[in-house]
Amino acid sequence: MTAGIRTPTATSTQPATDPASGTAADRVADPVGRPGEAAPTTVGTVDTPGTGTVGTAGTPGGPPPARHLLSAADLDLAGAVHVLDTAERLAQAIAGREVPKLPTLRGRTVVNLFFEDSTRTRISFELAAKRLSADVINFSAKGSSVSKGESLKDTALTLQAMGADAVVCRHPSSGAPHRLARWVDGHVVNAGDGTHEHPTQALLDAFTLRRHLAPGVTGRSGLEDRTVVVVGDVLHSRVARSNVLLLSTLGARVVLVAPPTLLPRGFEHWPVEVTYDLDAAVRRADAVMMLRVQRERMEGAFFPTPREYTRHFGLDERRRALLPEHGVVLHPGPMNRGVEITPQVADGNGSVIVEQVANGVLVRMAVLYLLLTGGLDGAR
Amino acid sequence: MAPARPETTSTDAASPAPPAADARTPGRLLAGPDIARTVDRMAHQILERTTGRTAVLVGIPTRGVHLAHRLSGRLRTFSGQAFPVGELDITLYRDDLRRRPPRSLGQTTLPDGGVEDATVILVDDVLYSGRTVRAALDALRDHGRPAQVQLAVLVDRGHRRLPIRADYVGKNVPTALADDVVVRLAEVDGVDEVELVRAP
Structure with a gap:
């Protein structure tokens, strides 16, 4: 229990400044510029606004x-x-x-x-x-x-x-x-x-997906070559980041659908496909994961109006019907009903949102x- | 109890094999047909003790589960009654979780009727310190309140650390502490045998 806290990683990610001065430590967000260090799949190093x-x-x-x-x-x-x-x-x-x-x-x-x-x-x-x-x-x-x-x-x-x-x-x-x-x-x-x-949200999403897309499978991922469409505010979403990492580890294909303003810098290095056409993406999806529009983290204008966002990137019953028969709808919660997802879809067929909580x-x-x-x- | 089994206690210090009368030559203790006969005998003993009533056989993974299925098959043949089988993983109830690297969790499935008010027979391959059985009793308690719990083991190798004894024993094997008793079953290992590996 007492061993191995100071790992080799600790020193390599540590900025040159003195980390022991605890006073400002709440603001741990030293913008670590680490050019060249970011492996293509390490989304964690993506620079995000504000932090x-x-x-x-x-x-x-x-x-x-x-x-x-x-x-x-x-x-x-x-x-x-x-x-x-x-x-x-x-x-x-x-x-x-x-x-x-x-x-x-x-x-x-x-x-x-x-x-x-x-x-x-x-x-x-x-x-x-x-x-x-x-x-x-x-x-x-x-x-x-x-x-x-x-x-x-x-x-x-x-x-x-x-x-x-x-x-x-x-x-x-x-x-x-x-x-x-x-x-x-x-x-x-x-x-x-x-x-x-x-990460635990990504694990529970993967667990939920596996139960539906590969029931009874243990000992292997079960999500190999499945397509998961992640829709919405990827920029502010820690859920999206962890899901991209975990789902690609598990062998699934991840498709991001979001307005360009809500995609983080550097996403082209992520192991994902990006499209702006939600209808087309939903048609070939095994699962659709709707992200919450995080208005509390938005200081600027990222899209003109909520109505326009909903029209392009919201999941309503028409779009839900495009999803293949076995497809499921996920949302990490809390939901903005009527913005990224309509209540009919959230409570309707193929919605596993309540299960996610239990899982x-x-x-x-x-x-x-x-x-x-x-x-x-x-x-x- | 202590005077009845002096040889068990005297071998504690990993001394060589006990006196010839009780000693086993190193190597195979039971071969395939022996195991079949032993399971048959245990099934008859179970029928004798349960006197016409059925019981739930609960195997402790991995080999205890297969033994439970074999016993259940023989019990059905001998009595015509169904003896439902369940499996109970006890990893989460072990008392050494802090000391040993964790093991993967096993399957837990109990028969539809559960264990409430039933006669439950725990089935395992080897009885040694008794800690596994202690954990199984704790796990069982969380699933319900059986009317009665009994214990069936293929091999009892002695060296109990807890006040636990088996109701049905396939074979008693005097061992030294450092010895190893290896049970192989066809379902898992491709062959039926019990081997005693003496400490060097």
Whole structure:
């Protein structure tokens, strides 16, 4: 538990400035200009407006440590399949039981460290940890010492002193969980950092897709050569970033459909196809993933009017009908009903949005179980 | 109990094989036909104990599940009654999760009727420290409240660390702590045999 925090990766992504001056550490977003370092598939290094990114743990310095889940790129194919299979087994283990609780993580402490508002992710992690009998401490920035000006580092050291075995971190700054991982001995799970990544959301999406597109499959991805169309605000979406990474690891084809203003810089290096024609993309899709229009992150005008956005990039019943029979509709939530998706589609046939929420608990149980009993790739 | 099995305790320090009367030559303890006969005998013993009522056989992955299926097949042949089979993965209930690298989780499927108020017979290949059975009892408790739980094992190799004993034993094998008992079943390993690998 105490070994291996300062990984080789830590030094390679570290800017020359002194990282130990904890005072400004909440603003971890040193815009790390790392020309030439960005591998084509490492979307984590894409520069996004308003926030810099510290980058993924998968950057130079050897394979990332499996003791944290910071980026969907931390998982290779075998690792990703292992998490999905473990989630499937956990589902079996608690299915149909009066008490859906396992004693596995009894005596362990999981801290939910949320610097940004969240309902479903925090509750999902809390439920996942509780189903495994871990003790859960919820920490939100509101009503904590953070509102008195405590830095991320001091918060981290406090958690460290209290002996947190795992820290689930959501932060408005991209890269914050990566920083945190260097300061605490516990395992860090990225629960969404700025506009960067949200790996457990990608895992639950993949889990949901696999259950529908490859029912009963274990031991391999099951999503090979499937086409997943991701629609909307890719620019601000950590869900999209993590999904692109994970889905391509799992062998799926990812098609992005978005107005040019909502595509991040550098997307041409991503392992994706980009189109502006949603109708055509939906026709050959196995799944459509609608992204939320993140108005809280939009300072400028990214599209003329919501109505125009809806007409070009919204999913209504007409477009839903173009999707092949077996196709499914996903949305990470919360939805802007009537903007990116109509209520009829959200609640209609082929919508797996509610299932996604249920599957989120299973996938997060799998991640916590694997991290706290030896590492994401420990059982392979 | 202790005076009855002095040879088991005296071999704790990985000493050479116990006295000739009880000793086994290293190597194969049971071959294919022996295992079949042993399973038959255990099935009869189960019928004797359950006296006309059926029971749920719950196998512990991996080989315990296959043994449970074999027992269930024999029980049906001998009694005409169906003995439903389930499998119960106990990884999540192990007490050594902090110390050992994790294992992949196994399958858990219980028969439709569940285990509530049923006679449950846990089935495993080798009984050793008793920790696996302890974990299985804990796991079972979370699935319901059986009327009764019994334990059937193909090999009992001694060295219990917990107050647990088997109700049906295929073969008692005196071993040293450092020995290894390997059960191979055709369904998994392509061959039926039980081998005792002596510590060097």
